[in-house]
Amino acid sequence: MRDAVTSLIKNYDVAGRYFDRNAIDSLKSYFESGTARVQAAAAINSNAAAIVKQAGSQLFEELPELIRPGGNAYTTRRYAACLRDMDYYLRYATYALVAGSMDVLDERVLQGLRETYNSLGVPIGPTVRGIQIMKDIAKGQAAAAGLTDTSFIDEPFDHMSAEFSEKDV
Numbered sequence: 390m391r392d393a394v395t396s397l398i399k400n401y402d403v404a405g406r407y408f409d410r411n412a413i414d415s416l417k418s419y420f421e422s423g424t425a426r427v428q429a430a431a432a433i434n435s436n437a438a439a440i441v442k443q444a445g446s447q448l449f450e451e452l453p454e455l456i457r458p459g460g461n462a463y464t465t466r467r468y469a470a471c472l473r474d475m476d477y478y479l480r481y482a483t484y485a486l487v488a489g490s491m492d493v494l495d496e497r498v499l500q501g502l503r504e505t506y507n508s509l510g511v512p513i514g515p516t517v518r519g520i521q522i523m524k525d526i527a528k529g530q531a532a533a534a535g536l537t538d539t540s541f542i543d544e545p546f547d548h549m550s551a552e553f554s555e556k557d558v
């Protein structure tokens with residue numbers, strides 16, 4: 390698992406090169422954005438349970454068939470598994486924000502997940518929708534905590550969504 394700095398070091402070390410202008414620029418942007426990334430993670434952390442709960446309610450309101458008989462989130466056990474998965478996505482999104490790298494998502498969350506979902510009949514489209522709903526709520530929380538630019542918060546949520554969707558087709 391790598392963060393933005395260790396990824397960069399690995400790439401330059403493999404080539405046996407000193408950091409060039411591009412590397413220095415990305416290091417600068419990583420450190421300059423550091424406080425905002427940590428603040429965003431903190432805002433999400435302190436509201437995590439509420440974000441998951443609200444996103445779940447919104448998802449099931451939009452797609453009520455999920456929790457009706459025959460739906461994948463029907464029965465208390467599967468409903469709880471669904472919210473637990475949402476909580477995983479949110480927590481790992483905060484790790485990726487702090488790391489400034491999506492590597493943790495690829496390695497710890499997305500690897501093999503599509504196969505698991507397919508074998509259990511967990512629908513990908515609604516899962517992606519749930520991730521997108523959490524993104525919007527998380528950005529709202531970060532804005533409420535005083536962050537003026539919250540656009541960078543999109544990346545981990547969009548990365549998970551894209552990886553999920555891409556591999557599903």
Ligand SMILES: CCC1=C(C)/C(=C/C2=NC(=C\c3[nH]c(/C=C4\NC(=O)[C@H](C)[C@H]4CC)c(C)c3CCC(=O)O)/C(CCC(=O)O)=C2C)NC1=O
Pocket residue numbers: 455460461462467468470471472474475477478497498502505509511512515516519
């Ligand atoms: C940290 C990385 C990680 C992830 C991401 C993860 C996901 C994950 N979700 C699972 C199940 C599940 N996931 C869902 C999720 C949903 N069903 C829906 O209809 C909704 C669209 C959606 C919620 C948004 C459900 C209902 C199950 C249980 C399925 C079953 O057992 O039949 C399973 C199968 C084993 C289990 O039930 O625990 C895994 C491994 N596990 C991990 O360790």
